[in-house]
Amino acid sequence: MPSTTVYNMAGEAVDKLELSEQVFGVTPNVAVLHQVVTAQLVNRRQGNASTKTRSEVSGGNKKPYKQKGTGRARQGSTRAPQFRHGGTVFGPRPHPYHHDVPKKMRRLAIRSALSDKVANESLIVVKDLSLESPRTKDMLNLLSKLPSHQGKRVLMMLPQRDENVVLSTRNIPMAKVQHVSSINVVELLKHDYVVMPLDTIRWIEMVFGEGLSAEEASHKIAGEVAAAESEA
Template sequence: MPSTTVYNQAGEVVEQLELSERVFGVTPNIAVLHQVVTAQLVNRRQGTASTKTRAEVSGGNRKPYRQKGTGHARQGSTRAPQFRHGGVVHGPRPHAYHHDVPKKMRRLAIRSVLSDKVASESLIVVNDLSLETPRTKDMLTILDKLPTADGKKVLMMLPQRDENVVLSARNIATAKVQHVSSINVVELLKHDYVVMPVQTVRWIELVFGEGLSAEEASRAINNSAEETPAAETAAESSSEE
C-alpha cells in the first residue's frame, strides 16, 4: 500500500499517511492520459476565429480594368484573394470545438497522474494549510520549508476555499491555489509539485476511489472534521477523571 510523509507548515515530519492503492497506487495509463489531455485542451478553445470570403468583403463590385489589351491578367473584382483587402481562401470559420471523454477515462487519467506524483515524491501532504492573515511572505516561508525545489511550479489544492491562502499565493509566479473539486489532468501535469492537506487526500480517495460524488465527499469530510474535536474533548475529559 502506498504511503507518504505528512508535514506541518514548519516543514517538520508529523506522521506517515497510508494512501488508497486504488487512487495513488495504480500504473499510469499513458494512452488514456494523452486522450484526456488532448480533449481538455481542445475543449478550452472558443472557436470564434473568423475570416471573410470574397463574397463577404466590401467593395469590388466594378471590374478594375477592361478585359483585353492591357497586358494584365483578366480580373473581375479587386476583392479576389490575390488583391489587397481581398477575401480569404479556406480561412477559419466559427465552429464548436468539443471532444467528449467518458467519465471513467477522466478518472483513470487523474488516478494515473496522482500515482505518478506519489511515485516521484512530488506529492506533498501537510496536516493543515492555512494562514491567519493574507501575506505573501508567509506563504513563501511555508513553501521554502516544504520539500519543493526552487523555481519549480507548485499547485496547492484546498478542501475548501481559504481567502487568506488564495491572496497570499496569487503574487507568487510559481504557485497556484485551487479547490480540490477543480482537479484536472492538465493542471496536475503542468505543476512539478502538488501540495494538499490531509482532508484533500481523503476527499480524493472518496471521489476517485469510493465513487462518491463531489458533494457527498465534501459532506463526509465536513462531518468528520466536526466529529474530531468532539472526540478529542471526550478523550481529554476521560483522562482527567
C-alpha cells in the same frame, strides 16, 4: 499499500499516512494520460478564428476595367483573392474543437497522475494548510520548509476556498492554489509538486476511490469536520 509523510506548518514530519491503493497506487496509463491531456488542451480552444471570403469583404461592386481590349486578364471585382483587400481563400472559420472523453478515462488519468506523484515523492501532505492573515512572506516561508525544491512549480489543492491562502500565493509565480473539485490532469502534470491537506486527500479518495460525487464528498467532509469540532 502506498504511504506518504504528513508534515505540519513548520515543515516537520509528524505522521505517516497510508493512501488508497485504488487511487494513489495504480500503474500510470501513459496512453490514457496522453489522450486526456490532448482533449483538455483542445477543449480550451475557443474556435472563433475567422476570415472573410470575397463575398463578405466590403467594396468591389464595380468591374475594375472593361472586359476586352486592355491586354490584361479579365476581372469582375477588386475583392477577388488575388487583389489587395480581397477575400481570403480557405481561411479559418469558426467551428467547435470539443473532444469528449469518457468519464472512466478521465478518472483513470487523474489516478495515474496522482500515483505518479506518489511514486516520485512529489505529493506533499500537510496536516492543515491555513494562514492567519494574507501575507506572501508567510507563504514563501511555508514553502521553503516543505520538501519541495526551490524553483520548482508547486500546486496547492484546498478542500474549501481559503482567502488568506489564495491572496498569499497569487504573487508567487511558481505556486498556484486551486479547489480540489477543479482537479485535472494538465495541472497535475504541469506542476512538479502537489501540496494537499488531509481533507483534500480524504475528498480525492472518496470521489476517485469510493465513487462518490463531488457534492457528496464535500458534504461528507463538512459533516466530519463539524463533528470533530463539536467533540473538541
